[in-house]
Amino acid sequence: MVALAAVALAGLTACDGPDPNNLETYYDDPAPTSAPVEAAPVSPARAAPVTPPVAVPDPGLLAERALLSDADVAEEGVQPGSGEASGCLTAGVSTSSRTATWRYPSGSVLRHRVAAYPERAAVDAVANAECAGKTVTVPPQSGVDLQRAWCEGKTCTVLLAKGNLVSGLTVSASTETRAVDAAKRLLPAMTAKLTAQP
Numbered sequence: 001m002v003a004l005a006a007v008a009l010a011g012l013t014a015c016d017g018p019d020p021n022n023l024e025t026y027y028d029d030p031a032p033t034s035a036p037v038e039a040a041p042v043s044p045a046r047a048a049p050v051t052p053p054v055a056v057p058d059p060g061l062l063a064e065r066a067l068l069s070d071a072d073v074a075e076e077g078v079q080p081g082s083g084e085a086s087g088c089l090t091a092g093v094s095t096s097s098r099t100a101t102w103r104y105p106s107g108s109v110l111r112h113r114v115a116a117y118p119e120r121a122a123v124d125a126v127a128n129a130e131c132a133g134k135t136v137t138v139p140p141q142s143g144v145d146l147q148r149a150w151c152e153g154k155t156c157t158v159l160l161a162k163g164n165l166v167s168g169l170t171v172s173a174s175t176e177t178r179a180v181d182a183a184k185r186l187l188p189a190m191t192a193k194l195t196a197q198p
Helices: 002-013 059-066 122-127 176-195
Strands: 098-103 109-116 146-152 155-162 165-172
Touching: 059 098, 059 109, 059 165, 059 176, 109 176, 122 146, 122 155, 122 165, 146 176, 155 176, 165 176
Parallel strands: none
Antiparallel strands: 098 109, 109 165, 146 155, 155 165
16 A cells, blocks of 8 residues: 555656646646747838829920021021011910011111910811911921911912921012922921920
């Protein structure tokens, strides 16, 4: 009997696990069985790419760039003069319009005006222009949306449209033929300046 009790007591004392009836050890965390799980790296939030606002070209600046310069008309033998645009070039004058005037030694006058129409297409302005006189034919210019030409007596006018710009040239000479010929000579430079604008 004593031997049996000793064996039972030895069995109870040799038990390693926590006593399920011992409240001091029952709620202890178990020893970790594996390495701790690392949290996945969180990439920093990427800001949406910033799109710069589209710059709207200044209408007055575009008109200025499309205006013939003294160098463009130098071969005509003219000198800078004064005076505003006349005839059908005066329609729709605004702060975005630019005008240049030159005079020939003979007294003939050359005027160039470029007008910007930010709210409408230049084609409409040229198509609806009412210039006095008869329609004349000048060489068609590549890159323009519309062109028209008139002569009234000894004064001839050519209008070119591209985008929102109207480029108008008026030549008042001693004869209609001379006025038309001068306009024809200046058309390539006039067209190049106009079509170079956005």
